[in-house]
Amino acid sequence: MNPDNNIKLKEQFLYHRLGFSGAITASVTHELNNVLGTIEQLSGLLEDLAYSISTGKSASEDQMNSLAERIARQTKRGTVIIKRLNSFAHSSDAEYLNCNLFEIVENLSALANRLARAKRSEIVTVAPDKEIILWTSPFLVMHIVFLIIKSVLPIVKRDTNIQIALTGKNGDSVVSISCEHTGTENNLALDKEIISLASMLPASIDCQEVDDRFLVDIKIPFLAPQT
């Protein structure tokens, strides 16, 4: 390959990695903004209640406990979001790592679920029968799954799930993404970046339509964990 082309490809690759990280960060910060905004209003409500008591009105123990629980629920929600974002950030610590495939796919699904909910859909992950631990690039796997989710979002039927199931088949690990689509006139147009990212992993992508569902399989050859 011409060295100039090689540099251009690497630049494009980096640009897309940054784009993916940015999309995840933007989505997660929006959600954190909602969590903090809710805590702010709940603490305001606590002040309102305190003021009301100071003017001679009574407040029940139940009211106080309920408010404390509501604040605790939001802080827990925020903690989970931050933990997931942190795990995502560490996925690029090394290009290849020993990974639990379900853990990385499930984390990405949780981070991307806000995008699905905007389309009144929900991403649901189905755990494999047996743990799949392999030597792979977690960042690349998540990037490919994310782009496939983005590709199916315009055609997913409202109020239905996007299902992500993991299986081991003939030595390959398969991540299957499927959804019910809105009608026969809608074709699934996979982002062209997906194929080039899959070749880097290396993995193959198989896309098919079965009845009213689109099914996209990412087949990742099994590479034994490194010690």
Add this chain to the structure above:
Amino acid sequence: MNSFHVLFVDDEEELVSTLVERLEYRGIIADYAVNGNQAQEKLKREKYNVMVVDLKLPGLSGEELVHIVNKTHPNLPVLMITGHGSGKDGSFEKPDGVFELLQKPIDLSVLIKKMEEAIEANEPG
């Protein structure tokens, strides 16, 4: 200003239900819907003086809802709320048919002031 009736439309249910409770402490009658369809149903049944809509709603977007409500309830003023930097360039233009665009997190006193201004601006004469 006398008490008024406001409809919030936001899928962050804990946030919006807390706002409703806080407004009730201030003598404002508030109600909420968690999506555009629910909001349209409430608008058919109740009379509101102002509506506050989140830009990002599941299904029907905030902008789409405003477009519909501007036609079905032309005398209902609408405020829109948005998370920080909802636009791709970190900003967002106030859509047509919206009296004011407010940023989350919401300052309650600013929100009340803007709702009052929107109602007053919409009153005839």
